[in-house]
Amino acid sequence: MTRPQPSNCPLCTGAGGVLIASSPLWRVIRAEDAAFPAFYRVVWNEHVAELSTLSSVQRTECMDVVCAVEQVLISALQPTKINLAALGNVVPHLHWHVIARFEADSHFPQPIWGVPQRTQPDASSLLKIGLTELDARVRAALQHVFQCA
Amino acid sequence: MTRPQPSNCPLCTGAGGVLIASSPLWRVIRAEDAAFPAFYRVVWNEHVAELSTLSSVQRTECMDVVCAVEQVLISALQPTKINLAALGNVVPHLHWHVIARFEADSHFPQPIWGVPQRTQPDASSLLKIGLTELDARVRAALQHVFQCA
Numbered sequence: 001m002t003r004p005q006p007s008n009c010p011l012c013t014g015a016g017g018v019l020i021a022s023s024p025l026w027r028v029i030r031a032e033d034a035a036f037p038a039f040y041r042v043v044w045n046e047h048v049a050e051l052s053t054l055s056s057v058q059r060t061e062c063m064d065v066v067c068a069v070e071q072v073l074i075s076a077l078q079p080t081k082i083n084l085a086a087l088g089n090v091v092p093h094l095h096w097h098v099i100a101r102f103e104a105d106s107h108f109p110q111p112i113w114g115v116p117q118r119t120q121p122d123a124s125s126l127l128k129i130g131l132t133e134l135d136a137r138v139r140a141a142l143q144h145v146f147q148c149a
Numbered sequence: 150m151t152r153p154q155p156s157n158c159p160l161c162t163g164a165g166g167v168l169i170a171s172s173p174l175w176r177v178i179r180a181e182d183a184a185f186p187a188f189y190r191v192v193w194n195e196h197v198a199e200l201s202t203l204s205s206v207q208r209t210e211c212m213d214v215v216c217a218v219e220q221v222l223i224s225a226l227q228p229t230k231i232n233l234a235a236l237g238n239v240v241p242h243l244h245w246h247v248i249a250r251f252e253a254d255s256h257f258p259q260p261i262w263g264v265p266q267r268t269q270p271d272a273s274s275l276l277k278i279g280l281t282e283l284d285a286r287v288r289a290a291l292q293h294v295f296q297c298a
Contacts, residue, residue: 051233081198087230089257
């Protein structure tokens with residue numbers, strides 16, 4: 001199932017966002033989405049499309065990274081809900097969306113890809129801490145668990 | 150993080166769809182969505198909201214179930230992409246959406262919750278086998294791996 005790394009894959013040719021932490025197997029980036037500021041992605045470095053392509057050991061590590069990010073978002077932000085998704089319809093390179101959702105965000109309870117429910121001109125006001133501090137906490141948690149860069 | 154099972158949670162009070170297979174910890178159902186017929190859900194039986202609430206062993210089993218369903222959809226249907234998501238904004242009871250997506254479905258490459266891209270009056274025509282046979286293959290794969298009902 002492993003395909004060659006296509007030269008036109010944005011997750012093969014670039015980080016894909018603000019680089020928070022990285023290991024040989026994966027990296028965590030923060031998507032820069034003004035409407036959903038606490039939005040991170042766990043990107044598997046190898047160009048594979050589907051989660052089940054990974055070995056059991058790789059899959060466990062991938063989901064451990066997802067859960068480590070999730071846990072920081074929960075403890076730091078106390079969001080209404082965490083949303084996890086691996087879609088890849090546009091970029092079929094395995095990446096997990098890890099998104100803190102709040103009742104007052106523009107789309108709640110709809111998925112972020114759904115129909116807006118309200119105007120929320122300052123989504124960052126929903127976060128209990130700033131993004132610089134949040135990034136630092138995500139990085140620290142990942143370094144603690146995985147001894148990564 | 151474990152909350153009591155609320156009497157108004159639809160995933161505590163009902164199966165949530167066509168029951169395909171079940172174990173003491175989880176069940177797999179097929180959502181009955183005419184636009185996305187190959188749409189299964191892995192429901193964790195206990196009423197927990199977030200994946201990271203599970204123990205490592207539970208989480209591994211949960212994702213093994215998700216991947217087992219994914220693998221059947223890939224081998225049986227050769228879809229363009231599998232979409233995985235645990236959202237729970239409306240029903241905060243851990244459940245994974247496992248959805249086979251096709252280029253000709255109504256929303257591709259948008260998420261199923263996004264803006265329709267085209268009219269697809271007969272989504273079942275995109276499947277290489279019928280739903281009865283697909284259900285049977287999903288059930289057989291789960292029984293093989295997990296010795297479940």
